[in-house]
Amino acid sequence: MPSLPFLFAPLALLLPLALPGAQPAGAEDIVPVAEQARERDRSLSPLPLSQDAPAWSPLFDGVAPANGEQVRIQRRVILRISPAPARQNLTAEAAPAPVRQRIVERPAGNCIESADIGGVADRGDRLVMFMRDRRTLAAKLEKGCSPRDFYRGFYMERSDDGKLCVRRDRLMSRSGAKCQVASFTQLVVERVE
Incomplete structure (x- = not known):
């Protein structure tokens, strides 16, 4: 097994070359900057010979870190909206007096929070959320889209603001249909007198 001084001997030989300002023996006679010239064509080499760029610098160029390349990380969030569970009638035991009611549609704006959607069902020509x-x-889909394609729920890509907007975001069904929402209305129950 080699002893410790034999292991560090090669490093000790390179140490004077690596120190800044250190000159090898006989370096006083070297001209500070010289250029290589070929006698035949008299062209100059772009490689300067000086103390700033010694001939052994390629040794340390191999150890230098590689040039970094740009890395782009993208994050994509897909929301899954599942079908609404069947609702049970909790007031089945007590029979209330029959009250006449009707469902009225009111405008609901152009955007809704996508995280607030709890479930979905198809009812006729509208998608009920x-x-x-x-x-x-109730969401009316664009022309040519059927709410029946979305009876098992749908997927949507989460936008930067986290909203589902009219004519901006696409709903994707599990069967492959892609549709945009044309309008939103809120379904409100009113008593008829």
């Missing part, structure tokens, strides 16, 4: 705050919204 049950919100987490107990509201019920």
